[in-house]
Amino acid sequence: MRKVVIGLIMQIVAVCSVYAAEPVRIVAFGDSLVHGYGLPSDAGFVPQMQKWLDGQGISASLTNAGVSGDTTAGGAARVSWTLGDGFDAMIVVLGGNDTLRGLDPAQTRSNLNAILTEAESHKVAVLFVGMQAPGNFGADYKTKFDSLYPDLAAAHDVVFFPYYFAGIADRADNPAQLRLVMQGDGIHPNADGVAAIVAAMGPSVVELITQVRR
Template sequence: MRAGKAAAALIALFLALAGHAAAEPVRIVALGDSLTQGYGLAPEDGFVPQLQAWLAARGAEAEVINAGVSGDTTAGGAARVEWTLAGGADALIVALGGNDMLRGLDPENARENLEKILAAAERAAVPVLLIGIAAPVNYGPDYKDAFDAIWPELAARHGALLVPDFLAPLRAAIAAGADRARLMQPDGIHPSAEGVRLMVEAVGPRVLELLARVE
């Protein structure tokens, strides 16, 4: 009789622990540059906190970790991805390349660096959402074609989810007549809080898909 009660107690404890483990939120690490870090914005207005709020409003059990570093390039991301993943990640958002483009760096170097990041995620069995950035036409058609092709090609090769252009929602809104000053900070490079909101609305559904890939 006592043995039966002990077994029942152990089963109850196991179920309680299992329930606690199941309730742990999925950790999504956002590896990026100033667009991820939240440059020039109040802490609650950056990409990561706005994405966190967007997910919570839809009942997603997820914690978004801000691994954005202002000024970072794809080389910087590749250099820190291993220890970033080692800190605990169930899923990875990669949003790098803007600073490579602004500096006119060789697209092939950016491709190689992003390849290293995706390979590290594969070794860690962490699903990835790859977020690209479009090069402007003033870099010339050859540079733009080579740069813009990086993200869809790597996403297809590694089976990653893809958002081709992080800033596409802002460009679309401005083209439709929205006030640019309302969506962008005065530097013309970084989004305002309202601009980030549009970015999160566009990226959010893909992040939900990313969560569905976590095992």
């Protein structure tokens, strides 16, 4: 009984610590999906996630380190100096441009592994966000690309959100519905799409913050 009570107390402390006064510093590290391509300054992923966390009463401060057009190679090249700013945690959203260009999944895996390893060396907690390849490069390519995300998440023991577009994935088979949440290029979400993505991913960001607070 005593162990059960202690366990419950520890869970309560972990949850309450998310709302502590000192904000957790989080860098959102990625490509145009993080940067906010084609959107007003207050409608991108970072400002909407910040607003979502604020609405939950959670003390966290997000910094936008998204670079439109960035590949995992670009991310690996800049991650060290990005993390030198003293962040507590990082959200990683990279790989979409790799698969749009048909780059070798083995290289994508190597680059993302380097990014996660660098985060470990800086003692920065990570929320690793998965991407999925389209089917136009074949089933083998898609299998290799899609599987590298859960593999790396398990290898590095990080918080994992399986698919960036999970919040709007239910519209994928309905083009009319999908258009309502996407920009005209069919690649980037519009403000409503970002809102749905943030709502789906938000609990994983809370999990990340909880991990930092422990």
